[in-house]
Amino acid sequence: MMSRIRNLNDVMVGVLLIALSIFALILARPLNPGTVDAMGPGFFPRLLAAIEMVLGIAIVAQGLLTEGEPFEAWYPRQILFVLGSIAFFALTIDRFGAVIAVAGTVLVSCLARRQTRFIEAVLVAAGMAVFVVLVFRVGLGLPMRVWPWGHIY
Secondary structure, three states: OOOOOOOHHHHHHHHHHHHHHHHHHHHHOOOOOEOOOOEOOOHHHHHHHHHHHHHHHHHHHHHHHOOOOOOOOOOHHHHHHHHHHHHHHHHHHHHHOHHHHHHHHHHHHHOOOOOOOHHHHHHHHHHHHHHHHHHHHHHOOOOOOOOOOOOOO
């Protein structure tokens, strides 16, 4: 008997998106959605969750209908370092400023791949930190701490 799943990678990603959208809908449930004319705080989260669910269903359908690559193994190292980089950013952005938070986030996420070269990671981290400061602080004028010793402008 032939399996109906032709592309397990797409099916797994689609199921993950559907699960995340259901979780978002549960979290947004207590918020008043309002109407299209007078949107409440729950309108946009529900809209995004619905769009994500539709995309998840479409990706699952694609995985059932089209051939794909063999299922790729998931490695804990990659998942842990990427999630760790997000946690690093969340814990450092207010206290240490944008430069250290962004550079550290890039460096921690680069640890997810064993083949990453240290010099390249440092250059990307520095470039991203400069880019973030130029876009958000200089270009958009957002009040944010750039360095740990600086004030929030």
